[in-house]
Amino acid sequence: TCLFKTPLLVPTPRKMYALLTAVAGLVLLPFLLHARFPYLWPDLQYVLRGVGIALRMRSYAKRAPCYTVLDRFLDRVRAQPGKAFLVHDGGRFSYLDVDRRSSQVARVLSRRGRLREGDTAAVFMGNEPAYVWVWLGLAKLGCVASLLNCNIRAGSLLHCFSCCGAKVLIVSADLKEAVEGILPTLLDQKVAVFVLSKECDTVGIEALADELDAASEEPLSPALRMNVTLKTPALYIYTSGTTGLPKAAVINHERMWLASFMQTIAGVTSSDVIYIYLPLYHSAGFLMGLTGAIDKGITVVLKRKFSASQFWNDCRRHNVTVIQYIGEIMRYLCNTPKKDNDKIHSVRLALGNGIRSDTWTEFLQRFGGVRICECYGATEGNIGFVNYTGKIGAIGKVNTHSLQRSYPYAMIKYDTEKEEPVRDSRGLCVEVPLGETGLLVAKITKSTPFSGYANKEQTKKKILTDVFEKGDLYFNSGDLLRTDHEGFIYFQDRIGDTFRWKGENVATTEVTDVMIMLGFIEEANVYGVRVPGHEGRIGMASLKLTQGMKLDLLATYEHIKTYLPSYAIPRFLRIQNLLDVTGTFKQMKVKLAEEGFDPAVIRDSMYFLEDNKGYVPMTKDIYSSISEGRLRL
Structure with missing residues (x-):
């Protein structure tokens, strides 16, 4: 008896060929797509994450009251109370520890500072755990936190405090003396000043530590912040621009969320450990770092300030998987002495902005397969970009x-x-x-x-x-x-860094990139200076030499004339022991440009580029010849 009612079908050669062609096409499809669209998969991931973020924001806005980063933190406390939230200087604080401490802060500031929803309080502290629970305490009251740069003093400090309308100033014990310099004005304005110490002998500054320790740790009523919306101001963060006094950028709760989502876009997961050493008074450390960590529910290793020599040991000790960077940080790390264990660490992701292409390449070669996620954005801006593919040089x-x-x-x-x-x-x-x-x-x-x-x-x-x-x-x-x-x-x-000379635009970053290729030049700050009788600005470079090395004038000239057009070659060099930078490692150019190249004013060594001859020491006679128009540039 036949077991099969239907005869066995054998494909014809033509059908077999078609079948094999189809299979081969399917096998080759991924390779063809990659060749035609090399970034298809990361593009798709980025879009999907963006859609997810948009849906979350829509959901948060619809809640009544709205859902803030503080609410996210409280959810984390309920879900993982014992998980380490902050690790700092040998101390470990769980999510529950920080929640309880912030409730104590809220109660004391509500009673002693008479803070209510909508009020502004200024925080003048360095990176320490108390910074976090002071901010959370203010948030529980529905207050706005003004994050003051802990490095500013005197008039700048008073300016930053006054411009946001704060009625309370909270200062760490180590910064009390800085506040004493402006205390009379603060007292005239009836500002309440509190220091986080057990005692204070300065009249007008009240110590809070003992009272905080004695306050209740119980949760506070959400009714204290019932009127908060995503459009309500949450923070004032001061831009550290290279000129003028700092400006207080308004960060509302929506913007805080959007900046916090940077970790989601970069691929941070709940099992990561992030190392934050950038100052919490700026958006990189506070928003992309701290509040982003709260969103993911991860552990934060908090460092008071960046240390190139301790960096990798800290990462190994705390099993850090995510680091932040800004400005010259990566170059500082590359400049440390090489070690056999440079690639022995758990860091898988670096998140930040401002890394140079040459440093990017050197960092990867030296420290291994760390994925660098470069991004672009301003604290106050309404647009940002992310290099989610890891292409070297792109922002x-x-x-x-x-x-x-x-x-x-x-x-x-x-x-x-x-x-x-x-x-x-x-x-x-x-x-x-x-x-x-x-x-x-x-x-x-x-x-x-x-x-x-x-x-x-x-x-x-x-x-x-x-x-x-x-x-x-x-x-x-x-x-x-x-x-x-x-x-x-x-x-x-x-735009403040670009100058025009001989009818051409000179990009200072291009000149800097060329100059630091020389081994004896560690840092270069390039800017344009005005010259009497000349249109535009002529190039000048302030240099910091590599330790133990001398400036080779001939080699410098031969090198830069090879790589730069004539109009971009700096006509003046200035040697400094230390190049001034802002709190976010941006080079200060305006003051240097204003000082110009007068040897009677500047005590640093300076050199002038004679036409087709090379650099020679800058003298008063050369300066006079240029100023009087006898020497044309």
């Missing part, structure tokens, strides 16, 4: 046109001499072609608002009008960027 990537539809931005032509955007006959700005450098501007809309600063006049100065249409409003980033054909975005310069 971000645009993977679809949908980003520009949802978050409209453009790179526009900018006149560095007039220090203003180029406008056409209609008075509108001109967008640069793909691949060219332009000033980044981002449209101010309901979905991309610009909260600005506490000072309304300062807010107005950052807004451009009539950019592409009459009456439109755009945030002026102050940064010159470039986008390539693959959608990668590259930072070129800040």
Whole structure:
């Protein structure tokens, strides 16, 4: 009896060929897609994470009251009370420990400082656990925390405190003397000043430590912050720009959330341990670091300040998996003496901004397979980018046109001499072609608002009008960027750093990159200085030499004339023992530019580049010849 009612079907050669072709096509498809779209998978991951974030924000906004980072922290306390939240200087504080301590802070400040929902209190402290529970305590009262830079003093300190309308100042014991310098003015303004110590002999400053220890640790009623919305101010964070007094940027609860999501975009998970050594008074350390850690429910290893020599030992000791960086941090690490265990650590991800391409490459070669997630954004800005692919040198990537539809931005032509955007006959700005450098501007809309600063006049100065249409409003980033054909975005310069000489724009970062290729130059700060009788600014470089090495003038000249166009070569060199930087490691240029190259004013060694001869010591005679127009540059 036949077991099969249907005869066995044998494919014909043609069908077999078609089948094999189809199978081969399926096998080759991933390779073909990768060849045509090399960033398809990371693009897709980025989009999916973005959609998830958008859905979360919509959900948080619909809740009544709205769901804030503080609420996220309280949920973490309930879900993982015993998990380590803060590790600092040998101490360990669980999520529950920090919650209880912050409740004590809230009760004492409510009673002694008479703080209520909507009030502002200034926090003047360095990186320490108390910083975290003081902020959380203020948040539990529905108050706004003004995060003062712990390095400022005298007039700057008073300015920063006063510009946000704070009624209370909370200071750590080690910074009490700094406050004493402005105390009479604070007392005249009837400001309550509290120091986190057990005793204080300064009249007008009250010690709080004993009272905090005795206060109840019980949770506070959410009714104390019932009127908080995502648009309510949560923080004042001060921009550390290279000129003028710091500006208090308004950070509302929505913006706090968006900055915190950077860890989600970068791929941080709940099992990670993050190392925060950047100052908590800035957005990188506080928002991308601390509040991002709260969102993920991870452990924070908190360091008072960055130490290149202790960095990797700290990472190994605490099993750190995620680090932050900014500015020159990575280069500082690369400059430490090499060790056999450089690649022995658990760090898998570095999150930050401002790493140079050469340092990026050197860091990976020396310290192993750490994924570097470079991002771009300003504390007060309404636009940001993320280089989620790890492409060396890029600050971000645009993977679809949908980003520009949802978050409209453009790179526009900018006149560095007039220090203003180029406008056409209609008075509108001109967008640069793909691949060219332009000033980044981002449209101010309901979905991309610009909260600005506490000072309304300062807010107005950052807004451009009539950019592409009459009456439109755009945030002026102050940064010159470039986008390539693959959608990668590259930072070129800040408009204050770019100068024009001999009819050409000189990008200071380009000159700096060339100069630090020389082994005896550790750091270079390049800027333009004005010369009597000349249009524009001529290049000058302030240099810090590598320890134990001398400046080779001939080698310097031969090197830079090989790599730089003539108009970009610095005509003046200034040797300094230490280059001044801001709290976020941005080089200070304005003061140096104002000091110029007068040897009667500047005591540092200086050199002048004679035409086609090389650098010679700067003298009073050379300065006089230039100033009087006898020596043309």
